Amino acid sequence: MKINKSLIRKEILSEYRNNSSLFLITPTMCVLIIVFPILAENRFAIDEDLFIITQILFLILFSTLFSIRNPINHRSLTRELNFAYIKKSEYFLGKISSEFLIYFPQILLFSILFSVVTNSNVKTNIFTFILTLVFFSINTVMVNIIFQMFTSFNNRFVQFILIVPIYMALSFFIAPIWLGVNLELINIYLLLYLGITIVIYSYTRFYLERGKL
């Protein structure tokens, strides 16, 4: 399993210069997060019961906007990879890594910012909190790339409609942990999440390697 560093560098540079997330989606989400408690309760604090569900809703909204920001064009991707002698399986791994590096710091920052402006917090320790965000990020990034590489839903609306339920399902594993279930249940949920991540990743790699793509 080899990670192509040039590919990750290229993706991050393209993202930085393309400005599709950093200059549009991220500031918009920041504003939404900041104005939300004022709109909901007219103060920088919200009810504890509302906190987790709205935070997860913001995560799903941000993930969806992030996913549909820059659709992959199959034709130009094939040309690019053939010109660079890069296999699709290698691209898949590199793209996951680069998207994770772009996405994770933002989602972590949003979660912290949301806690700060709403004066509420999740009922779990910092380690578990970051671990759940890591799992959520890897899975959303992977699902997004699989969607774009293996389907021809180049219409952003269709992509939006189909991808949201998957992100909702992925967030269902986070909710109980953040709501503060006991340690044994946290371990079970985290293991389930790890299992899902491994299954999605392995199946896609197997599919790409088998087809020598």
Place this chain on the structure above:
Amino acid sequence: MNNIFFQANELTLGYGNEIVIKDLYLTLDKSKNYEIIGKNGAGKTTLLDFISYNFDGNSFDSEYVNEDIDVLEISHAPTLLPNLTLSENAIYFTSSINIDDEIINSTIEKYNLSSYKEDELKNFSSGMIKRAELAIADMKKPDVLCIDEPLNYLDKQGVEHLQNLINERTLKNKCNVLSSQETSGLMENKETVNLDED
């Protein structure tokens, strides 16, 4: 020695149910030069894309043998990435074969692109992008180099660079496949594939 890298009998290619090329017999040798000629819509680009693994249409279950070798295509549309600089593009597109920075720099200089090395490709003219693609092809030295409409966008100096690249490759017995409406005059010893003939 068997140098054949592509062989097809009754090759039929198209998009959806529309057939562009029908029952084509084609054998390509790794050490020869080829020129695909034909009028508009004859299927030159389709055939070139097929040879270089970039075809995304329908091959109607045609039987063909395609050896897994390094094939590079310079198509009519730019392949390089507009948001990266020329040197970043060169590093990315040569990353899989580990080329020294010195070779990258000297090749960029050879194609008179040194002063644009740190400029983003989106600010380049079409001719300069094509010249940059030729430079990267020169760095990578693929077994087979396919160029669609080779003379498009190139100025006199660009055509000279292209001619030199083809001559160097021909001397090393490497295959070049060009496609254009009429013969380009870039290769002396070549076989012609005329898609206008029935």
